[in-house]
Amino acid sequence: DSGVTQTPKHLITATGQRVTLRCSPRSGDLSVYWYQQSLDQGLQFLIQYYNGEERAKGNILERFSAQQFPDLHSELNLSSLELGDSALYFCASSPMTGRTEAFFGQGTRLTVV
């Protein structure tokens, strides 16, 4: 158990809908990363927050947004969902931002039908 908690574990929703994925980082970790894993794209970095502030942005669509709250948990919002958004979404956390390993949650499997 990495100490990173993601909810829900599974999510099935229809095209055009909006969902929110939640992540609780390890105790004491200030940095949160979001990744998308799909068969064709592999593991893609979406966005990073450090202590409530956005620090880095990757291949995140405009339909997607994220935030990190004062209690350090983070949410990833996905809207106007398309079939191609079906993927495994991971959250990871680390104590700081910088050249350090991150610890991953078990992911949220999103299926858009």
Added chain:
Amino acid sequence: AQSVAQPEDQVNVAEGNPLTVKCTYSVSGNPYLFWYVQYPNRGLQFLLKYITGDNLVKGSYGFEAEFNKSQTSFHLKKPSALVSDSALYFCAFYGNNRLAFGKGNQVVVIP
């Protein structure tokens, strides 16, 4: 652009034989390199990292990796593979405020 490459899609090895998973990097400056493992329907688990210092890095579950600057490689190794080592292995580097991953290698350990 900076990247890591994992040239093989799948690695098959007999149980008890040495296991090697290959990774090459194209990273400017001093590279910060990592290996992760992913078991089915699970998140990624950190195995080991190279930041600086000894070229041979020891990690979890008996894995180690050798950093080779001249060959720009960071291969993951285990002296004696177990069936339970069957999983997806990712090489990664730290750059631009994120861990960036290779495409992954499926390792199949045959009993």
